[in-house]
Amino acid sequence: MSGAPAGPPPRDARASRGGARAFAQRLVSGDEAARLVVTVASGAILLVTALLVFELWTNSGLSREKFGLRFLVTQTWDPNAGVFGALPFAYGTVVTSFLSLLIAVPVGVGAAIFLSEMAPPKLSDALTFCIELLAAVPSVIYGLLGVFVMMPLIKAHLAPGLRAALGWTPLFQGPFYGVSFLAAGIVLAVMILPFIVSVSRQVLLAVPPEQREGALALGATKWETTWRVVVPYARRGITGSVFLALARALGETMAVTMVVGNAPQIKASLLAPGYSIAAVIANEFTEATSDLYVHALIELGLVLFALTIVINGVARLLVLSTSRHAGSPA
Amino acid sequence: MTSAARLRYRRVVNGAMFGATGACTVAIAGVLLFILFYLFVNGARRIDLAFFTELPTPVGEPGGGMANAIVGSAKILALATVIGVPVGFLGGVYLAEYGSRGFAFAVRYTTDLLNGVPSIVIGIFAYTLIVLKAKHFSTLAGGVALGIMMIPIAVRSTEEFLRAVPSGLREGALALGTPKWRMLATVVVPAAKDGIITGIMLNLARVAGETAPLLFTSFSNRFWSPGLDQPTASLPVMIYTYAVSPYDDWHRQAWAAGFVLLLFILLINLGARVILRRRVAGGGRS
Numbered sequence: 001m002s003g004a005p006a007g008p009p010p011r012d013a014r015a016s017r018g019g020a021r022a023f024a025q026r027l028v029s030g031d032e033a034a035r036l037v038v039t040v041a042s043g044a045i046l047l048v049t050a051l052l053v054f055e056l057w058t059n060s061g062l063s064r065e066k067f068g069l070r071f072l073v074t075q076t077w078d079p080n081a082g083v084f085g086a087l088p089f090a091y092g093t094v095v096t097s098f099l100s101l102l103i104a105v106p107v108g109v110g111a112a113i114f115l116s117e118m119a120p121p122k123l124s125d126a127l128t129f130c131i132e133l134l135a136a137v138p139s140v141i142y143g144l145l146g147v148f149v150m151m152p153l154i155k156a157h158l159a160p161g162l163r164a165a166l167g168w169t170p171l172f173q174g175p176f177y178g179v180s181f182l183a184a185g186i187v188l189a190v191m192i193l194p195f196i197v198s199v200s201r202q203v204l205l206a207v208p209p210e211q212r213e214g215a216l217a218l219g220a221t222k223w224e225t226t227w228r229v230v231v232p233y234a235r236r237g238i239t240g241s242v243f244l245a246l247a248r249a250l251g252e253t254m255a256v257t258m259v260v261g262n263a264p265q266i267k268a269s270l271l272a273p274g275y276s277i278a279a280v281i282a283n284e285f286t287e288a289t290s291d292l293y294v295h296a297l298i299e300l301g302l303v304l305f306a307l308t309i310v311i312n313g314v315a316r317l318l319v320l321s322t323s324r325h326a327g328s329p330a
Numbered sequence: 331m332t333s334a335a336r337l338r339y340r341r342v343v344n345g346a347m348f349g350a351t352g353a354c355t356v357a358i359a360g361v362l363l364f365i366l367f368y369l370f371v372n373g374a375r376r377i378d379l380a381f382f383t384e385l386p387t388p389v390g391e392p393g394g395g396m397a398n399a400i401v402g403s404a405k406i407l408a409l410a411t412v413i414g415v416p417v418g419f420l421g422g423v424y425l426a427e428y429g430s431r432g433f434a435f436a437v438r439y440t441t442d443l444l445n446g447v448p449s450i451v452i453g454i455f456a457y458t459l460i461v462l463k464a465k466h467f468s469t470l471a472g473g474v475a476l477g478i479m480m481i482p483i484a485v486r487s488t489e490e491f492l493r494a495v496p497s498g499l500r501e502g503a504l505a506l507g508t509p510k511w512r513m514l515a516t517v518v519v520p521a522a523k524d525g526i527i528t529g530i531m532l533n534l535a536r537v538a539g540e541t542a543p544l545l546f547t548s549f550s551n552r553f554w555s556p557g558l559d560q561p562t563a564s565l566p567v568m569i570y571t572y573a574v575s576p577y578d579d580w581h582r583q584a585w586a587a588g589f590v591l592l593l594f595i596l597l598i599n600l601g602a603r604v605i606l607r608r609r610v611a612g613g614g615r616s
Contacts, residue, residue, distance in 0.1 A: 034511030038428055041420030042437040045481060049440045052447070052478075055458040107354045114351035129603075130359035136599050137365060137592065138539020140566045144573045144588050145365060148581070193358050221344040251448025253542035254566075258574060278450050278542070285457070285546045301454040305447060312446035 060299035084296035092274035099185030108196030116204035135194035143258035179261030203237030240318030373589025402562035409473025418484020426492035445482035453543030467561035472548025487529025541566035
């Protein structure tokens with residue numbers, strides 16, 4: 001470095017916030033300008049986010065005023081009559097998301113345990129790499145495979161099996177066309193798996209090695225150590241990963257839109273077609289003709305926004321509390 | 331005797347759980363291999379030169395390509411990078427080098443919040459911001475939507491890699507009398523360059539496949555879209571519309587487009603990892 005010709009000799013202490021002239025001097029020198037630039041950019045992030053909330057709020061005004069809370073608990077969605085009730089969409093979002101968690105959580109946590117505790121390091125690295133790549137596959141590609149590969153498979157094998165074994169419950173009754181809550185739940189499960197695995201694995205890796213060594217020294221097997229010592233230690237973080245995945249699932253649009261069937265109805269059967277909040281926005285937004293219609297769809301966006309904010313917040317708290325707690329000795 | 335049986339039981343459980351958790355892992359990794367294999371088989375053989383050079387044909391006419399969608403996607407991504415990366419990068423520099431107390435907390439918190447917003451909601455935002463005012467769909471609106479999506483990851487990766495730069499470098503530069511901004515621009519940021527570039531690449535790969543925010547911002551177009559002010563086709567939206575259409579020809583095109591998109595995304599991911607690995611190896615040597 002050839003020194004700093006423009007650098008002002010009397011720095012900080014002496015010229016400290018002295019006055020406009022000192023500020024101007026430092027501005028010319030570049031230091032204050034640099035601080036200003038990065039601060040403005042950071043402010044822009046706050047501004048964009050505030051604007052996002054503002055736009056969602058104001059552009060859903062018509063619908064919020066007209067329907068109030070009934071919006072979320074009534075079932076009639078009739079754009080021609082100007083009546084909008086979002087319950088079937090909310091129902092579909094909740095059902096498909098929880099179905100996906102039901103499938104993805106055991107498999108994902110199992111895989112995370114394998115990768116962080118049981119597998120030899122080289123194998124673990126290779127498999128982790130594969131699973132991280134899986135997270136990079138776009139939603140629309142999952143949808144494509146869901147429509148042309150997974151749905152025929154479910155129709156030919158899984159659905160008849162489920163109906164034969166569990167057809168007596170209301171969950172697996174009625175005709176099956178392929179598009180269904182079940183198909184959406186399975187696609188979502190595959191999509192959220194990488195998140196559960198990678199966050200859970202990180203949380204497990206953050207458990208101090210002394211915990212494992214203690215259990216192993218007492219004669220516990222690898223599995224006993226993992227299940228009785230390591231997993232309980234990381235429990236909150238793993239729960240956090242599940243919440244993160246849930247937030248993902250709730251907002252997921254394309255793959256669900258392509259396989260859920262887009263039928264605004266509330267059916268107990270998982271084999272029936274349904275709808276979801278994100279899917280109805282994707283499908284109807286460009287067709288919305290009246291202002292009220294657009295506002296109703298934007299209100300759905302607002303609902304989705306609020307839901308994911310809350311769930312992400314909870315998730316972050318859980319993950320942070322574990323890693324801080326676990327990471328403190330390091 | 332009983333204790334031996336007990337030990338054997340515990341060993342069996344241990345082995346069984348090793349197998350079970352391993353099976354979970356292999357199943358997930360298998361999904362990736364399956365996706366790659368299936369897209370390769372179904373997509374790669376449907377790709378020809380026309381796919382990259384011709385416009386889509388009308389329904390029923392075989393052939394044609396997605397040249398306009400490829401160019402459209404490239405334009406949207408370039409625009410998104412121009413919008414999202416500078417803001418995110420500077421925000422990351424602020425958090426890593428300047429940030430303190432209240433404001434930094436607010437910025438970090440908001441960034442996380444923005445990162446968690448579903449992509450379709452970002453699409454609505456860009457719609458109200460641009461499409462509603464201009465009264466028509468445009469490449470610009472799509473670029474803005476994806477640009478906003480790039481900000482949080484750009485902030486995070488920049489901050490992370492800047493923090494990884496040893497503080498000795500900063501102190502050395504400052505001790506020579508270098509002003510802070512110069513220290514950052516000539517010492518710290520160059521030291522973190524590889525990481526930051528990797529972050530941008532991964533960020534780009536992530537938004538390249540986004541479909542939902544484009545549906546009602548850049549919309550779609552059967553023809554070329556000059557400039558930034560008109561609706562444009564893009565690969566992800568084309569995959570979606572072609573996949574849900576009832577025509578076999580279009581399904582074939584959707585597979586081809588899916589293959590191209592996935593290949594692009596995976597190559598960026600692999601490239602980014604190669605750069606990172608090289609950096610780690612280099613760091614170890616010095």
